[in-house]
Amino acid sequence: MAALTLSAVTASPASAARETVVLKPAGKWSVDFGEARCRLARVYGTGENRHGLFIQQWDPSGAFSFTVAGPSFKRFKSRRATFVRFREGKEEHETTPFVGNSESFGKALIDTNFAIDPSAVEAEDPANLSADGALETGLPQLDLEDASAVEFIELRQFGRVVRLEVDALRGAFEVMNACTQDLVKDWCLDLEKHLTATRRVSMSNFDAIARRVASNYPRDALLRGEQAILRVRVAVNAQGKATDCIINDVTFTERLDSPACRPLMQGTYTPALDAQGEPFPSFFTTSITYRMD
Numbered sequence: 001m002a003a004l005t006l007s008a009v010t011a012s013p014a015s016a017a018r019e020t021v022v023l024k025p026a027g028k029w030s031v032d033f034g035e036a037r038c039r040l041a042r043v044y045g046t047g048e049n050r051h052g053l054f055i056q057q058w059d060p061s062g063a064f065s066f067t068v069a070g071p072s073f074k075r076f077k078s079r080r081a082t083f084v085r086f087r088e089g090k091e092e093h094e095t096t097p098f099v100g101n102s103e104s105f106g107k108a109l110i111d112t113n114f115a116i117d118p119s120a121v122e123a124e125d126p127a128n129l130s131a132d133g134a135l136e137t138g139l140p141q142l143d144l145e146d147a148s149a150v151e152f153i154e155l156r157q158f159g160r161v162v163r164l165e166v167d168a169l170r171g172a173f174e175v176m177n178a179c180t181q182d183l184v185k186d187w188c189l190d191l192e193k194h195l196t197a198t199r200r201v202s203m204s205n206f207d208a209i210a211r212r213v214a215s216n217y218p219r220d221a222l223l224r225g226e227q228a229i230l231r232v233r234v235a236v237n238a239q240g241k242a243t244d245c246i247i248n249d250v251t252f253t254e255r256l257d258s259p260a261c262r263p264l265m266q267g268t269y270t271p272a273l274d275a276q277g278e279p280f281p282s283f284f285t286t287s288i289t290y291r292m293d
Contacts, residue, residue: 137199
């Protein structure tokens with residue numbers, strides 16, 4: 001899974017007193033699947049201590065968009081080192097989420113490339129190469145074994161720790177995998193060929209395309225200070241030609257009109273191969289982050 005980040009101006013971190021908050025679920029997972037995305041939601045706490053947890057995907061992937069919102073995160077800062085842990089005895093791993101706002105829950109932490117096993121995300125690159133340099137195969141999906149081992153989701157920033165107790169995550173991931181497979185079918189693509197593919201779509205000139213996208217932060221959005229996280233999907237035919245480009249908002253934007261599709265449509269793609277080694281129509285995805293720190 002490839003990603004582009006466009007940014008300007010950084011700020012220095014501040015310290016905070018250590019504090020631990022434990023949040024318990026107030027209900028079961030709820031399913032909210034839209035036309036272009038899959039989402040699971042869960043409410044934690046009640047009254048003024050009400051929080052929301054959201055897991056979203058716009059395409060099949062081993063990672064997901066993770067949003068948690070509520071009063072326990074009011075001291076968390078955007079793009080600051082945040083340490084995540086999923087069970088007792090497990091080492092933390094570092095991520096740098098954004099701070100946003102949820103209409104229903106208030107201040108939110110948003111991480112668009114979240115995974116239980118961070119090495120699975122780190123191994124992915126724009127060329128769809130695995131850690132050993134081989135081309136990736138099959139259809140990427142959320143790892144059910146990783147989900148089975150999760151006891152909680154704990155986030156630590158500076159000295160503040162917030163722990164969300166989690167259960168039934170494996171079942172939740174099974175639902176998400178089924179939903180993203182349905183998306184592939186909704187795109188009029190052959191799901192079985194994707195599940196058994198011997199090669200995924202890759203882009204050989206991703207770095208050059210990324211530089212072109214990065215040089216075109218929409219001027220109007222920059223002047224307004226508007227930020228956004230977008231998910232882009234490029235349809236690639238059996239000849240390796242880009243035939244369509246679709247942009248979905250990961251975060252809500254009022255007027256940010258990204259020009260990213262123009263350069264991405266000019267990418268140099270290698271088509272996917274099915275179980276017999278024959279090329280077939282597939283897709284390439286990336287996320288784009290417009291931010292002002």
